[in-house]
Amino acid sequence: KQEVTQIPAALSVPEGENLVLNCSFTDSAIYNLQWFRQDPGKGLTSLLLIQSSQREQTSGRLNASLDKSSGRSTLYIAASQPGDSATYLCAVQGAQKLVFGQGTRLTINP
C-alpha cells in the first residue's frame, strides 16, 4: 500500500529565504508525482508534475526533483514571498488513483 509522508508539517520563514519541502513515498512504482498548492478553504492548484521518467521540473521560482529509487521528492522555492503562504501537497499516482501526503503548511513572514 502506497504511503506518502511530507516533512515538515508546518514551516514558518522570513520573506526572501530559499526553502525546501520534502516528500517521501513507500512504493517506487509510480506514473508521476505532482505538487499542489492549496489556500485555506480553496481548491487545488497544480504547481509541477514530474513524470516517472523525469528527474526534475521547473516553473518560475519553483523547482521539483524526483528520485524514484529512493522514494523522495523535494520542492524548492526560491526567494520566498508572503504570497507563497499556503499548504503544499505532494501526490503520487499509481495505476489509477492519486495518493496524497498530509501537506506542509507554509507561512512566509513579511
Place this chain on the structure above:
Amino acid sequence: NAGVMQNPRHLVRRRGQEARLRCSPMKGHSHVYWYRQLPEEGLKFMVYLQKENIIDESGMPKERFSAEFPKEGPSILRIQQVVRGDSAAYFCASSPRTGLAKNIQYFGAGTRLSVL
C-alpha cells in the same frame, strides 16, 4: 475548454438528509475520480469511475455512500442520511486516459459539505 466543474460549491444539510454532489469532467474526459478531505487532513481517494462503470471503489465507506457516472450527464456522489462526520471538502478530478496526458488528473474547485 472549461475545467472540471463541481456544484454546488457549498452545501449545508441537516443530519439524516441526503447530499448529492455533482461533477462535470473536462470535455473529452471519460474518467472521473472522487476524493474527500476531512478537516485538517489530506485528500483521500474514494472512487474511480468510467462512463457507466465503477472501476475502483476501495475508498468508499461501505454504507450510505454511492457514486455514478451515467452515459449522459455529470458524475454524482450521493451521501444518504448524512452525519456530522461527513462534513468535508469533496473534490472531483477527471482524466482523458488516452494520449500523452492520459495519466494526469485535473481537479475541480470542490464541494464543501457542512452537516448541522
